Amino acid sequence: MRIPILKLHNYLLISIQTEIDDQTAIQFQEDLLAKIHKTGASGVVIDLTSVDIIDSFIAKVLGDVVSMSDLMGTRVVLTGIQPAVAMTLIDLGIHLQNVPTALDLEQGLVKLHQELGG
Amino acid sequence: MRIPILKLHNYLLISIQTEIDDQTAIQFQEDLLAKIHKTGASGVVIDLTSVDIIDSFIAKVLGDVVSMSDLMGTRVVLTGIQPAVAMTLIDLGIHLQNVPTALDLEQGLVKLHQELGG
Numbered sequence: 001m002r003i004p005i006l007k008l009h010n011y012l013l014i015s016i017q018t019e020i021d022d023q024t025a026i027q028f029q030e031d032l033l034a035k036i037h038k039t040g041a042s043g044v045v046i047d048l049t050s051v052d053i054i055d056s057f058i059a060k061v062l063g064d065v066v067s068m069s070d071l072m073g074t075r076v077v078l079t080g081i082q083p084a085v086a087m088t089l090i091d092l093g094i095h096l097q098n099v100p101t102a103l104d105l106e107q108g109l110v111k112l113h114q115e116l117g118g
Numbered sequence: 119m120r121i122p123i124l125k126l127h128n129y130l131l132i133s134i135q136t137e138i139d140d141q142t143a144i145q146f147q148e149d150l151l152a153k154i155h156k157t158g159a160s161g162v163v164i165d166l167t168s169v170d171i172i173d174s175f176i177a178k179v180l181g182d183v184v185s186m187s188d189l190m191g192t193r194v195v196l197t198g199i200q201p202a203v204a205m206t207l208i209d210l211g212i213h214l215q216n217v218p219t220a221l222d223l224e225q226g227l228v229k230l231h232q233e234l235g236g
Contacts, residue, residue, distance in 0.1 A: 001119035001142075004135040006165070008223055013131070017122040024119075047124070105126055 003028045005035050011043045011112060012036065013105065017050040025061040032065055036074050043112035044069055047105050049080030054088050063094045075115050077101065079108035121146045123153050129161045129230060130154065131223065135168040143179040150183055154192050161230035162187055165223050167198030172206050181212045193233050195219065197226035 003024065006013040012035060020028070036044070046062075054062075066076045079102045081089075089096065100115055102108040121142065124131040130153060138146070154162070164180075172180075184194045197220045199207075207214065218233055220226040 001136050004122060004133040004168075006124065006131060006133045006223060008126075008131075008227075013124060013126075015122040015124045018119050050122075105124060109126075 002031060005032060007035070007039055007041065010041060011045065011109065012039065012041045013045050013047070015047040015050070015105070019051075019053075020058060022057050022061075025058050029061055029065045029068070033068055033072065036069060036072055041074055042116055044074055044076045045079055045105060045108040045112060046076060047079045047108065048082070048085060049104065051080075051085055052082060054085045056088075056092050059089055059092050059094050063096060066096065066099050075100070075112060077108040077111050077115070080104055120149060123150060125153070125157055125159065128159060129163065129227065130157065130159045131163050131165070133165040133168070133223070137169075137171075138176060140175050140179075143176050147179055147183045147186070151186055151190065154187060154190055159192055160234055162192055162194045163197055163223060163226040163230060164194060165197045165226065166200070166203060167222065169198075169203055170200060172203045174206075174210050177207055177210050177212050181214060184214065184217050193218070193230060195226040195229050195233070197222055 003014060003016060003020070014032070032044070069076045077100045078096065081101060100111050102111045121132060121134060121138070130150070132150070150162070187194045195218045196214065199219060218229050220229045
């Protein structure tokens with residue numbers, strides 16, 4: 001199953017709520033970039049509140065999709081990163097520098113709004 | 119895979135973007151009611167923009183979940199119902215009377231806001 005991407009005004013919202021396998025992650029990357037291209041969204045919030053653990057492949061795909069979206073001119077905010085996920089990311093050397101983060105979806109939208117000078 | 123339910127302020131947002139099987143539909147029903155109970159959300163938007171076809175079982179589950187949410191005191195708005203889905207629902211005798219509908223997610227949120235007297 002694909003991860004649904006919601007369009008709300010100028011933003012795309014994604015909530016990852018299940019363990020995702022490699023194929024789903026790659027599909028998500030493609031879907032998100034295609035949707036950014038199609039909608040011209042200026043910002044994306046990816047909410048990871050319900051993600052308990054993350055492996056190196058998924059972490060890399062996530063880091064990549066942030067960089068790719070950035071290249072396309074769209075700002076990505078990651079929200080709800082749990083302690084174990086934060087530890088894994090840093091252990092793997094994925095620092096996600098310059099990636100804004102926030103506590104939850106609401107705060108993520110506020111952050112996007114600030115980042116985009118709204 | 120479960121259908122993700124996003125919480126945004128006082129509302130829950132769901133976008134169904136793949137064909138769902140019976141098991142997923144039942145799981146969604148349980149998940150949504152549990153989330154309404156947990157969050158005390160006052161409104162729910164279920165976006166069906168990406169649903170091309172619907173069968174009688176899924177249609178019944180959808181009708182039921184609206185009635186159940188209503189019983190719990192939460193208003194549900196259905197958005198993005200496509201022509202084929204509308205035809206199937208009426209053919210099946212599922213009229214979803216008293217269920218507010220809207221064109222897309224944004225309009226659904228506006229409608230919820232009006233319905234709830236915001």
